[in-house]
Amino acid sequence: MKSFFVFTWLLVFNFCYTNGQQLYQPRDVKEAYQKQTRSFDGRPGKRYWQNRANYNIDLLIAPPDRNVKGVETIEYVNNSPDTLHSIVMKLIMNHHRPEATRYGTTGPDYLTVGISIDSLRINGKDGYWNSDMGTGTVQEIPLDAPLLPRSSAKIFVAWHYPLSRQSGREGMIDSTTFFLPTFIPGSLCTTTTMDGIE
Structure with a gap:
């Protein structure tokens, strides 16, 4: 049985x-x-690629002035087999804007006007930017000339933003002590083999 x-x-x-x-x-x-950009075991496949961005950032911070100013030069390398007609910039500090989507409520000391882009140049030419752009945390920027596969672009960005009075992930601890964790306020999204944006 x-x-x-x-x-x-x-x-x-x-x-x-x-x-x-x-x-x-x-x-x-x-x-x-x-x-064949991914294998079934999760490792990169034979045709895996990943774009790259190298940053050189200069910051100006002078407490008790809450304004953080920065200029950055970015070398963006298109390792993909695709021609890019735009790049995507993350504007992380815009999560402090009053209209930003966030989980839960926040107090007035957390809110700011977000990041402002003062200058944008791509390969030595003025990039397309206007005051209506950059109100969210992600912004697509059209390129004057397409970025071909296996080529790179040099991007210059000058920006500023007021530091949040409320300390959390970043912000003022007191009038002379600011907390700025590792971040890149004007960082570029690097495309990958999986979803196009990382």
Whole structure:
């Protein structure tokens, strides 16, 4: 009787295993497998690539003035097989803007006007920027000339923002002590083989 039960259980298990459904795979993951940019074990595939951005940043901070000013030069390297017609800039400090989407409520000391872009130059030419742009935390910037595969662009950005009076992830601890963690207020999103933006 016991061997009959074991045999029946193995038969049912084998039937379920061979006729079971495959686990769901998101479209971008399936596409990455097909393009061979990812392998089934999660490691980079034969055709894996990742764009790169190298930053040189100068900051000016002079407490008790809450304004943080910076200039940065970015070398953006397009390692992808695609021609890029725009770049995407993260404007992280805009999470302090009153209209920013956030989880929960916040007090007035947390809020600021966010980051302001004072100057944007791409490969020595003025980049397209106007005051209506950059109110969110992510901003797409069109390029005058496409960025070809395996080429790079030199981007210059000057910016400023008022530091939040409320200390948290960053902000004022007191009038002479500011907390600025590792961050890049005008950082570029680097495209990857999986989803296009990282």
